[in-house]
Amino acid sequence: MKLRRLIGFNLLTAVVLGIVGFYLGWWLGHLVKAPSLDYFDDTGQNDIALFVAYLTGVVGFLVGLGFANYPVQRMLGKPPSLREKETAGIGRYFGLCTDHKVVGLQYLIGIGAFIFIGGLNAMLIRFELLRPTHLAWNGNNYLTLVGLHGTMMMGMMTSGILGPFANYFVPLMIGARRMAFPRIEALTFWLLMAAGTILMTTLAFGGFPTGWTGYAPLSEQSNMGMDAYIAFFALVGLSMTLLGLNMLVTVITMRAPGLSWSRLPIFVWGTVTTSVLMVLAAPVLISTLFMLALDRTAQTSFFNVQAGGSPYLYENLFWIFGHPEVYVLALPGMGIVLEILPVFARKPLWGYRLAVTGMVGIMLLSFLVWQHHLFVSGINGDLRPFYMLSTELISLPTGFIFVCALGTLWAGRIRLTVPMLFALAWIFNFLIGGLSGVFLSDVPSDVTTHGSFFSMAHFHYTIMGGLLFAFFGAVYFWVPKMTGFELSERLGKIHFWVMFIAFNSTFGPLLVIGFLGMPRRVVTYAGYLQGANEWVSISAFVLGASMLVFLVNLVWTQVFVRTPAAANPWGSKSIEFQLPSPVPVHDFDRIPTFGPDPYPYGVIEGTRPVAVPARPTA
Amino acid sequence: MWSSRSHGQRIAALTVIGTAIVLPLVVFVLGPNMPPGKGTPVASSQVTDNTVLLVVMTPFTVFILAYLAYALVVFRAPKGEGLVDGAPVRGHFKAQVAWLATTTAAVLFLAIFGTTELLADNGAGGGGGPNPVAKPSGAVFPVQVIAQQWEFTYRYPTYGGVETATLVLPAGREIAFHVTSLDAIHSFWAYQLGVKADANPGVDNVAYVRTKSPSTFQIRCAELCGLWHGYMSDTGRVVSSSDFATWIAARRRQFAPVMNYLPKYAPSYAPDPTFRAG
Numbered sequence: 001m002k003l004r005r006l007i008g009f010n011l012l013t014a015v016v017l018g019i020v021g022f023y024l025g026w027w028l029g030h031l032v033k034a035p036s037l038d039y040f041d042d043t044g045q046n047d048i049a050l051f052v053a054y055l056t057g058v059v060g061f062l063v064g065l066g067f068a069n070y071p072v073q074r075m076l077g078k079p080p081s082l083r084e085k086e087t088a089g090i091g092r093y094f095g096l097c098t099d100h101k102v103v104g105l106q107y108l109i110g111i112g113a114f115i116f117i118g119g120l121n122a123m124l125i126r127f128e129l130l131r132p133t134h135l136a137w138n139g140n141n142y143l144t145l146v147g148l149h150g151t152m153m154m155g156m157m158t159s160g161i162l163g164p165f166a167n168y169f170v171p172l173m174i175g176a177r178r179m180a181f182p183r184i185e186a187l188t189f190w191l192l193m194a195a196g197t198i199l200m201t202t203l204a205f206g207g208f209p210t211g212w213t214g215y216a217p218l219s220e221q222s223n224m225g226m227d228a229y230i231a232f233f234a235l236v237g238l239s240m241t242l243l244g245l246n247m248l249v250t251v252i253t254m255r256a257p258g259l260s261w262s263r264l265p266i267f268v269w270g271t272v273t274t275s276v277l278m279v280l281a282a283p284v285l286i287s288t289l290f291m292l293a294l295d296r297t298a299q300t301s302f303f304n305v306q307a308g309g310s311p312y313l314y315e316n317l318f319w320i321f322g323h324p325e326v327y328v329l330a331l332p333g334m335g336i337v338l339e340i341l342p343v344f345a346r347k348p349l350w351g352y353r354l355a356v357t358g359m360v361g362i363m364l365l366s367f368l369v370w371q372h373h374l375f376v377s378g379i380n381g382d383l384r385p386f387y388m389l390s391t392e393l394i395s396l397p398t399g400f401i402f403v404c405a406l407g408t409l410w411a412g413r414i415r416l417t418v419p420m421l422f423a424l425a426w427i428f429n430f431l432i433g434g435l436s437g438v439f440l441s442d443v444p445s446d447v448t449t450h451g452s453f454f455s456m457a458h459f460h461y462t463i464m465g466g467l468l469f470a471f472f473g474a475v476y477f478w479v480p481k482m483t484g485f486e487l488s489e490r491l492g493k494i495h496f497w498v499m500f501i502a503f504n505s506t507f508g509p510l511l512v513i514g515f516l517g518m519p520r521r522v523v524t525y526a527g528y529l530q531g532a533n534e535w536v537s538i539s540a541f542v543l544g545a546s547m548l549v550f551l552v553n554l555v556w557t558q559v560f561v562r563t564p565a566a567a568n569p570w571g572s573k574s575i576e577f578q579l580p581s582p583v584p585v586h587d588f589d590r591i592p593t594f595g596p597d598p599y600p601y602g603v604i605e606g607t608r609p610v611a612v613p614a615r616p617t618a
Numbered sequence: 619m620w621s622s623r624s625h626g627q628r629i630a631a632l633t634v635i636g637t638a639i640v641l642p643l644v645v646f647v648l649g650p651n652m653p654p655g656k657g658t659p660v661a662s663s664q665v666t667d668n669t670v671l672l673v674v675m676t677p678f679t680v681f682i683l684a685y686l687a688y689a690l691v692v693f694r695a696p697k698g699e700g701l702v703d704g705a706p707v708r709g710h711f712k713a714q715v716a717w718l719a720t721t722t723a724a725v726l727f728l729a730i731f732g733t734t735e736l737l738a739d740n741g742a743g744g745g746g747g748p749n750p751v752a753k754p755s756g757a758v759f760p761v762q763v764i765a766q767q768w769e770f771t772y773r774y775p776t777y778g779g780v781e782t783a784t785l786v787l788p789a790g791r792e793i794a795f796h797v798t799s800l801d802a803i804h805s806f807w808a809y810q811l812g813v814k815a816d817a818n819p820g821v822d823n824v825a826y827v828r829t830k831s832p833s834t835f836q837i838r839c840a841e842l843c844g845l846w847h848g849y850m851s852d853t854g855r856v857v858s859s860s861d862f863a864t865w866i867a868a869r870r871r872q873f874a875p876v877m878n879y880l881p882k883y884a885p886s887y888a889p890d891p892t893f894r895a896g
Contacts, residue, residue, distance in 0.1 A: 218843060222844075347705070396725060403717045410707060413699065413703065427682070519840045525848075
């Protein structure tokens with residue numbers, strides 16, 4: 001690479017401008033003076049300066065990447081630079097690039113790195129819990145680890161599948177050459193990277209004690225580390241909203257001729273329903289955090305009891321976002337699993353319309369259940385039967401997904417490849433996750449399980465056992481297509497079996513530990529639970545080690561061995577596998593046409609209504 | 619190869635046999651040992667509730683696992699087989715309707731059952747707000763639980779509002795816990811009693827439970843409340859009425875000088891101004 005390339009709008013410039021912007025904002029923020037803010041001088045805590053610094057830092061970062069170039073050049077009447085549309089060179093992975101395939105890979109690596117950090121936090125948490133009393137971290141550091149783990153995972157995994165895989169494959173699957181708003185597509189990724197970095201800076205400001213929920217008034221009395229949480233989640237919310245909008249517009253307006261809604265691959269449906277949730281739920285999060293930030297800086301009192309506010313307001317607003325959010329994590333996984341099963345059962349998707357109904361049903365119902373997080377909070381006690389009903393009703397559309405998955409296996413020719421193993425494990429894990437959720441939806445049972453390790457184990461079964469298993473299924477299924485290099489099947493199988501067994505050995509016992517009375521997010525616990533907790537911690541370390549197997553696989557095969565991947569190693573009939581690996585820059589020579597059936601397995605050759613395969617660009 | 623009819627019959631048989639084996643285990647072995655034990659009528663009915671949930675789930679779980687296992691054994695492609703497609707089965711109307719009907723029936727049953735249990739047990743031990751819709755009919759024994767960072771204290775309004783650091787309850791009485799907080803959100807979780815109620819500043823959150831014979835129970839804070847959340851635990855006692863009378867009289871004598879400085883008993887107290895905990 002020529003050194004000249006380092007100068008200009010790229011990641012290096014972005015980091016430099018981000019740091020400069022941060023300190024500029026920090027200085028500006030300290031100029032703000034008002035009698036009502038004297039309080040902060042005594043504590044040495046200036047939240048205004050920190051918020052302004054985060055804002056200017058992000059702006060500097062984005063300008064450095066070149067996001068301002070296009071609007072500025074157009075305003076000045078000059079022809080816009082086309083640097084972001086470059087088609088060759090490794091450099092385009094390190095800056096603003098509007099190729100949806102580059103953004104997909106950027107997402108995969110960027111989000112993967114932050115998820116890895118979140119996983120390391122979990123290891124540190126489990127290390128502390130090897131002993132019922134204090135072992136390694138003091139109370140504040142322990143809570144910061146808990147908060148970082150939860151916030152990082154919940155923030156980053158929202159785009160964990162849509163980011164890498166929907167950005168890469170949805171345009172291909174609908175026969176489009178790009179997303180509707182390619183610059184916004186790139187923006188969603190770089191916003192997430194800025195957000196993740198901001199969250200890590202909480203360590204420099206004392207951490208935050210609230211976990212990922214950030215309940216007021218605890219979050220109002222917390223020190224400056226809390227501001228990192230607020231800025232992080234607000235930026236994630238912004239990224240989610242834009243990502244969702246972009247996906248919706250793309251799928252609605254850019255489908256190839258003949259590709260009606262009932263011909264879309266099921267993964268596209270998973271993306272569409274997730275996007276609706278993102279667009280409607282994430283803005284609530286942004287406004288909630290804005291109110292929290294105002295409470296912490298301008299001394300407003302949205303959530304401050306003695307000045308007329310209410311912590312219930314925060315709880316309600318947070319979960320109005322928070323419950324759709326957990327389905328933002330579930331739906332893409334369902335899409336992936338139902339996309340993988342037909343390929344390796346050699347069958348059409350069983351009950352396509354039922355699966356779509358299930359996804360849309362989950363999408364709609366997920367807005368009506370949020371107060372099940374508040375069953376014992378004393379808020380609207382009379383409404384509990386309603387929320388119990390609505391929560392249990394969600395198991396109907398979820399059941400549709402299950403029955404479609406099982407039906408697809410019926411009389412199939414099942415091949416247990418690595419992606420298939422992950423998809424089947426999803427069925428098992430999500431089954432346990434769903435069933436444990438029934439206990440939490442039932443108020444009398446929730447009285448014991450609420451706020452205990454049981455609920456923690458439940459959502460790890462649905463999010464880690466569901467989303468993360470689907471994520472890895474997608475990685476083994478699609479990464480060779482994205483990079484053009486094979487992954488090792490053998491290491492993949494080792495990864496799968498260690499991860500599957502260790503996962504269940506970690507979170508299965510946690511369900512029991514919660515039933516036995518251990519609350520979440522505690523640094524100490526009753527002595528009689530030590531044996532069980534040691535078992536869980538050791539399983540968790542093995543689970544962590546399985547991720548190392550994956551890393552070795554990824555680095556070894558993609559960096560060192562580099563065996564070229566076949567165009568269609570699985571015999572899939574989906575459009576992306578009719579293209580060469582990796583997919584050429586311009587995707588298709590000509591826009592493909594689509595037949596009525598997205599899963600034409602078992603259909604007699606010749607009458608197969610399959611996508612016309614596109615020729616690669618030479 | 620077997621016909622699709624015999625596949626269905628085999629899976630159905632596996633489900634029936636599996637359920638017949640698992641269900642008695644659930645009802646007679648797992649059920650009685652479900653949390654939170656039988657310390658109070660509320661706790662016992664939570665045990666019943668958990669057992670009923672397990673019973674309803676069992677056939678579905680057995681069916682799905684039996685189906686998965688059967689599919690993985692019988693529907694596997696033979697080793698070395700090339701790409702051979704399965705039959706293009708795109709759905710089965712009757713199967714879909716049957717699935718929808720059974721899951722709907724189960725869900726509606728659970729919702730109705732849960733609601734009945736909730737109302738019959740006066741909120742099932744959960745905090746129901748300042749004025750719960752279901753209340754015990756007889757006389758109640760009020761106890762105020764005041765949570766603050768990072769301990770619980772308890773006030774007895776019928777004994778001059780005396781405030782103690784330990785929770786002692788008379789046996790065989792209908793207790794009304796009035797849970798409130800002075801700062802962040804906490805949650806009062808008395809495990810063996812089957813009680814959990816969030817403590818919110820400025821809110822009187824009421825939970826009912828009827829105590830049984832003398833025993834001890836664990837109290838933990840179940841809502842993340844800051845630095846020493848993990849250490850916010852306590853042991854409560856249920857004692858006989860006479861022991862309770864002796865104990866509360868002693869506490870009133872002991873704390874008589876302090877009473878002048880305590881705020882008057884109220885459903886909730888003006889919390890301290892929010893300050894940085896550092």
